[in-house]
Amino acid sequence: MGKQQITVLTGDRPTGKLHLGHFVGSIKNRVKLQNEADCSFYMIADVQALTDNANNPEKVRSNVLEVALDNLACGIDPNKTTMFIQSEIPEIAELTVFFLNLVTLARLKRNPTVKDEMKQKGYGEDVPAGFLVYPVSQAADILFCKSNLIPVGEDQLPVIEQVNEIVNDFNRIYGDTFEKVKHLVGDTPRLVGIDGGVKMGKSLNNAIYLSDSYEEIKKKVMNMYTDPKHIHVNDPGDVKNNVVFKYLDIFDDDKVEVAKLKEQYKKGGLGDVIIKKRLIEVLENLVAPIREKRENLAKNPEAVMKILEDGTVKARRIAKETMKEVKEKIKINYF
Numbered sequence: 001m002g003k004q005q006i007t008v009l010t011g012d013r014p015t016g017k018l019h020l021g022h023f024v025g026s027i028k029n030r031v032k033l034q035n036e037a038d039c040s041f042y043m044i045a046d047v048q049a050l051t052d053n054a055n056n057p058e059k060v061r062s063n064v065l066e067v068a069l070d071n072l073a074c075g076i077d078p079n080k081t082t083m084f085i086q087s088e089i090p091e092i093a094e095l096t097v098f099f100l101n102l103v104t105l106a107r108l109k110r111n112p113t114v115k116d117e118m119k120q121k122g123y124g125e126d127v128p129a130g131f132l133v134y135p136v137s138q139a140a141d142i143l144f145c146k147s148n149l150i151p152v153g154e155d156q157l158p159v160i161e162q163v164n165e166i167v168n169d170f171n172r173i174y175g176d177t178f179e180k181v182k183h184l185v186g187d188t189p190r191l192v193g194i195d196g197g198v199k200m201g202k203s204l205n206n207a208i209y210l211s212d213s214y215e216e217i218k219k220k221v222m223n224m225y226t227d228p229k230h231i232h233v234n235d236p237g238d239v240k241n242n243v244v245f246k247y248l249d250i251f252d253d254d255k256v257e258v259a260k261l262k263e264q265y266k267k268g269g270l271g272d273v274i275i276k277k278r279l280i281e282v283l284e285n286l287v288a289p290i291r292e293k294r295e296n297l298a299k300n301p302e303a304v305m306k307i308l309e310d311g312t313v314k315a316r317r318i319a320k321e322t323m324k325e326v327k328e329k330i331k332i333n334y335f
């Protein structure tokens with residue numbers, strides 16, 4: 001048997017610009033994997049975005065370009081990664097319908113990712129049905145092109161687990177068709193928000209965006225939570241729950257210097273402004289080239305849309321092949 005093919009697929013909901021949490025949780029892996037995988041897909045999940053934004057189509061529409069720009073600016077290369085738009089592949093919706101028969105309502109309600117998001121949005125029983133079943137449509141996103149490696153943030157792991165249950169059930173009932181999928185989480189699976197909240201999120205108002213200006217980064221870092229007991233420079237300070245040090249641990253390459261600064265901060269004698277200034281420079285060094293590339297790409301939105309259009313044509317071709325096989329397996333290939 002030959003070496004197993006690696007097909008990568010990942011996606012973003014177009015509901016807002018992407019932030020540093022996306023970068024360390026998934027985008028870095030996406031960029032790396034496009035060079036290593038046999039095949040690589042990036043999907044803009046507009047259908048999924050509409051499951052909780054049905055009354056806000058304008059928001060979803062305008063953010064399609066924004067998330068495409070974010071990914072291109074971070075180094076997704078359309079020559080290596082097929083970039084496409086979910087709603088342009090009707091086979092994904094078709095596959096979702098068949099997968100829905102393999103999943104129970106109880107199982108969907110138990111999915112921790114969905115549960116968390118439902119709580120955050122305050123849905124209760126009045127959850128849109130489309131939202132509740134989005135893990136099933138995500139299985140179709142992943143399987144329509146037979147991808148088997150999914151770079152995602154940690155919050156998505158229960159969704160991937162449910163995708164594998166669908167793979168198992170489908171194969172058992174209709175015969176071997178899909179492979180189990182693996183996830184890949186970045187070395188920082190969950191980035192805390194600038195407010196110290198457990199997660200950076202676009203709806204939580206605690207994010208630093210990949211498109212933020214130097215001034216915005218500066219303002220956000222200067223407002224970061226450090227240690228409320230560290231009032232005078234000479235007071236001993238806490239580095240553990242200190243957001244500035246948490247970020248320095250992740251983003252500052254000079255680990256030796258960060259370790260020194262921590263020691264000094266713990267003993268007392270190191271002011272917040274010094275560590276904040278350091279973090280501003282570290283983040284600016286990371287974001288500046290992304291921001292610059294993004295601004296250049298944004299000058300020509302037609303070219304970006306053309307990349308998505310070309311990618312969609314390619315993805316659609318693959319989707320049709322998979323659907324043919326799926327229909328044969330389900331015995332609904334009539335004519």
Ligand code: TRP
Pocket residue numbers: 009010011012013043045048138141142150151152156
């Ligand atoms: N649910 C993902 C998120 O919110 C986005 C997404 C949609 C996705 N379809 C996907 C991610 C398929 C990986 C694979 O971030």
